[in-house]
Ligand SMILES: *[C@@H]1O[C@H](CO)[C@@H](O)[C@H](O)[C@H]1NC(C)=O
Ligand SMILES: *[C@@H]1O[C@H](CO)[C@@H](O)[C@H](O)[C@H]1NC(C)=O
């Protein structure tokens with residue numbers, strides 16, 4: 001199909017085709033850059049966290065609120081605040097820095113819920129992340145990670161909810177959605193269920209994505225490394241909004257996102273004793289540790305995906321010309 005440029009008699013007719021090919025190439029390149037950068041966002045943040053010497057740990061003995069008990073502000077200093085007796089947390093972003101927090105505890109399976117209200121108005125260039133991640137070893141990157149990321153947009157345009165799953169350091173499993181509500185008008189609940197059978201992403205208790213354990217097909221599944229919860233708000237206007245074309249309007253700073261009503265149910269990992277708080281019995285009795293979607297929920301989820309999913313790596317023949325990951329056969 002490729003037109004031959006050297007053919008003199010046809011060259012005029014070829015101009016529109018060539019223009020189209022050049023345009024497509026630029027588009028695909030931009031998309032690749034965008035996706036690649038999206039993949040690395042959470043990890044970049046983690047690296048900056050470990051480098052941050054100013055870990056602010058609130059005095060746990062005095063403060064009793066949910067956010068005091070479960071999280072520490074990991075960067076951004078005064079830009080992250082715990083309010084309302086510990087029941088509300090806000091992150092903000094200004095021209096100098098973003099901010100973030102992380103859980104005190106590590107988990108090895110369970111369900112986590114958080115209500116988040118995203119940066120309102122013109123949030124172009126901002127990225128709010130909410131994810132679980134294991135530690136990156138100095139011997140190489142074999143980390144596990146489960147991501148929600150919210151890519152801001154200019155006023156009146158939809159946020160993109162970006163999801164991804166890493167196992168043993170390998171990601172490239174992005175699925176993106178436009179939400180069916182305005183995530184800045186009110187708090188909405190974003191949940192992750194993670195157990196040995198699967199990972200399920202929920203929005204307001206509605207499943208939007210599942211990632212099944214397909215070790216049978218040779219695909220590593222996150223099940224051996226405990227993960228911490230992380231969240232951050234930062235600037236990524238070089239790629240986030242409409243592939244970097246729309247920049248952050250700093251006259252509107254600070255940008256603020258709010259968190260409340262955190263809850264978790266699962267297995268706490270003890271770093272000192274290297275043991276989990278869950279027994280083998282818990283995995284056959286506790287709902288969150290054996291939860292899977294039934295046929296009906298899966299059908300509803302597929303219907304929702306047809307309507308609201310805007311990117312699916314399993315269908316991206318440009319990025320994966322040799323076919324998508326084997327897990328796509330069942331997910
Ligand atoms: C935390 O709880 C202790 C004991 O119940 C109480 O004395 C203290 O005032 C509480 N602190 C805050 C900040 O609520
Ligand atoms: C922002 O809105 C535009 C126009 O509706 C859309 O194409 C884009 O995917 C949205 N999201 C981001 C992150 O740019």
Ligand SMILES: *[C@@H]1O[C@H](CO)[C@@H](O)[C@H](O)[C@H]1NC(C)=O
Nearest residue numbers: 122247248249250251252253
């Ligand atoms: C940035 O926001 C301000 C305040 O709303 C507005 O006056 C200005 O036009 C915006 N700048 C751009 C480049 O959109």
Ligand SMILES: *[C@@H]1O[C@H](CO)[C@@H](O)[C@H](O)[C@H]1NC(C)=O
Nearest residue numbers: 113115187189260261262263
């Ligand atoms: C907080 O979350 C729980 C479930 O974890 C839910 O039952 C409750 O309604 C939520 N509270 C608010 C104010 O939304």
